Amino acid sequence: MLVIDKLSIFxxxxxxxxDVSLEVAEGEMVALIGPNGAGKSSLLNGISGVVRSSxxxxxxxxxxxxxxxxxxxxxxxxxxxxEGRLVLGEQTVMENLLLGELALGRRQPTxxxxxxxxxxxxxxxxxKQYAGSLSGGQQQMLAIGRALMGSPKVLLLDEPSxxxxxxxxxxxxxxxxxxxxxxxTILLVEQNAKRALEVSNRAYVIExxxxxxxxxxxxxxxxxxxxxxxLGGPLADNSGTRREDLHA
Amino acid sequence: xxxxxILNGIVVGAVYSLFALGFNLIFxxxxxxxxxxxxxxxxxxFAGLYAVLxxxxxxxxxxxxxxAAGLLSVLIDFVAFRPLRQRGxxxxxxxxxxxxxxxxxxxxxxxxxxxxxxxxxxxxxPISSFTLFGLRMTTMQLTILGVVLAVSVLLVIxxxxxxxxxxxxxxxxxxxxxxxxxxxxxAVYVQTFFISGLLAGLTGVLLGLAFNNVYFLMGExxxxxxxxxxxxxxxxxxxxxxxxxxxxxxxxxxxxxYLPNGLSDPVVYGLLFVIIxxxxxxxxxxxxxxxxxxxx
Numbered sequence: 001m002l003v004i005d006k007l008s009i010f011x012x013x014x015x016x017x018x019d020v021s022l023e024v025a026e027g028e029m030v031a032l033i034g035p036n037g038a039g040k041s042s043l044l045n046g047i048s049g050v051v052r053s054s055x056x057x058x059x060x061x062x063x064x065x066x067x068x069x070x071x072x073x074x075x076x077x078x079x080x081x082x083e084g085r086l087v088l089g090e091q092t093v094m095e096n097l098l099l100g101e102l103a104l105g106r107r108q109p110t111x112x113x114x115x116x117x118x119x120x121x122x123x124x125x126x127x128k129q130y131a132g133s134l135s136g137g138q139q140q141m142l143a144i145g146r147a148l149m150g151s152p153k154v155l156l157l158d159e160p161s162x163x164x165x166x167x168x169x170x171x172x173x174x175x176x177x178x179x180x181x182x183x184x185t186i187l188l189v190e191q192n193a194k195r196a197l198e199v200s201n202r203a204y205v206i207e208x209x210x211x212x213x214x215x216x217x218x219x220x221x222x223x224x225x226x227x228x229x230x231l232g233g234p235l236a237d238n239s240g241t242r243r244e245d246l247h248a
Numbered sequence: 249x250x251x252x253x254i255l256n257g258i259v260v261g262a263v264y265s266l267f268a269l270g271f272n273l274i275f276x277x278x279x280x281x282x283x284x285x286x287x288x289x290x291x292x293x294f295a296g297l298y299a300v301l302x303x304x305x306x307x308x309x310x311x312x313x314x315x316a317a318g319l320l321s322v323l324i325d326f327v328a329f330r331p332l333r334q335r336g337x338x339x340x341x342x343x344x345x346x347x348x349x350x351x352x353x354x355x356x357x358x359x360x361x362x363x364x365x366x367x368x369x370x371x372x373x374p375i376s377s378f379t380l381f382g383l384r385m386t387t388m389q390l391t392i393l394g395v396v397l398a399v400s401v402l403l404v405i406x407x408x409x410x411x412x413x414x415x416x417x418x419x420x421x422x423x424x425x426x427x428x429x430x431x432x433x434x435a436v437y438v439q440t441f442f443i444s445g446l447l448a449g450l451t452g453v454l455l456g457l458a459f460n461n462v463y464f465l466m467g468e469x470x471x472x473x474x475x476x477x478x479x480x481x482x483x484x485x486x487x488x489x490x491x492x493x494x495x496x497x498x499x500x501x502x503x504x505x506y507l508p509n510g511l512s513d514p515v516v517y518g519l520l521f522v523i524i525x526x527x528x529x530x531x532x533x534x535x536x537x538x539x540x541x542x543x544x
Contacts, residue, residue, distance in 0.1 A: 050427060069434075071433065074427070074430035079429070079430075080428045088422060090421055091417065098414065099415075099418050099429055099431075102411065
């Protein structure tokens with residue numbers, strides 16, 4: 001479905017992503033994990049076209065996208081839920097959702113507003129409220145719902161657990177699992193490695209801008225050496241909470 | 249007598265509103281205080297004037313002025329603002345850049361016009377008046393009110409009732425989020441500058457007709473008045489721009505009619521001072537927050 005081949009990205013003179021290759025097959029949920037500053041977000045933004053890649057290719061169902069502007073990448077069906085959610089606070093929940101429909105372009109919709117409301121009933125309840133008045137978790141749900149309005153072929157998520165309370169993280173990840181079970185292809189960037197490995201089929205570990213490990217999520221989760229070495233061991237359990245403290 | 253002054257004030261205020269709408273559209277979307285807006289108004293007035301002098305009907309002159317000013321506005325974005333936007337230096341650099349553009353426009357117009365005050369031909373606009381509820385009103389005044397109200401309604405429909413408007417508002421609030429959702433932000437920027445220019449062009453012709461003069465510095469006093477309207481209504485607020493424009497026009501007309509000569513401006517600006525003291529955010533908007541947003 002989505003194939004990244006030898007992608008390199010320079011960010012302010014520093015090479016943030018080095019020759020990264022990865023693949024996401026249709027219907028898969030793939031996690032991209034690694035420590036802070038490893039290049040996860042840069043890679044995702046390179047794929048989305050927000051940041052220009054200096055070499056390498058991004059192809060979605062055979063369609064090359066690495067030279068396309070961000071809005072064209074979104075319209076092709078590669079839709080990112082950005083870090084920090086970026087909902088439009090001065091517009092209502094409904095207006096935010098309707099904006100998401102723009103990315104659909106001329107493609108056939110695979111998601112409906114009703115499905116999104118079924119997935120996140122709170123959005124239905126709060127549809128007339130300003131998005132800025134929602135809680136962090138509700139905003140994250142809105143950001144995901146908004147991206148779904150564009151019926152993505154691959155849904156990209158950048159740190160959806162960032163700054164959320166553990167119980168809300170469970171809701172968000174639960175929704176992602178449901179989506180995936182219904183057939184949605186997902187590439188999930190997460191610092192909360194433990195949780196990401198629990199919901200994904202496969203995972204890539206990125207460090208220093210390179211992919212240093214890849215494999216089945218279940219196998220990685222059960223590999224203590226792996227968790228210790230790349231993901232900071234037990235710390236990974238708390239990463240969600242740690243970030244939350246920072247943002248409190 | 250008072251009612252007549254208020255009516256006259258409403259007409260002048262309508263022109264202020266139109267000016268402020270174009271200015272505020274740019275501020276709302278781009279967070280640029282575009283000080284070249286007065287210059288664009290002036291170019292619009294000249295374009296309208298030359299269209300009339302070339303023998304074209306007045307409605308074609310309006311169209312020509314709006315188009316010319318719209319295209320000029322897009323050109324200004326390309327030359328003066330886009331390079332700064334790409335380097336992420338929009339805050340003060342854009343302000344200075346806009347002052348530079350204004351100087352270029354006024355200097356060019358000064359040379360072009362030979363520093364003369366030019367006038368629309370006597371018969372450019374049908375001069376007739378009628379009485380409405382005991383108030384005398386000219387067709388010119390009616391036209392000004394009609395144009396401003398029509399433009400305001402169209403602008404509201406464009407921004408709040410169309411998919412384009414949804415994209416404009418998204419790009420205004422967060423260009424990165426907008427891009428990720430498929431909004432062609434570059435196209436939105438071109439559109440907003442074009443529309444702002446259209447409004448400036450119409451303002452120019454209405455102003456030139458109403459005061460029957462077109463000269464290279466005509467945009468400058470308007471810029472100052474426009475600022476009063478912006479602060480009064482609240483930066484970035486379109487509703488505020490409309491209401492404050494009319495309000496300023498009415499206050500000014502009453503001051504001119506009832507106060508000794510030359511006291512009108514001090515009263516108007518004194519009033520602005522008081523309003524800023526009492527309501528730092530303007531009557532409708534959120535000036536303080538908007539200025540902070542610029543600073544970020």
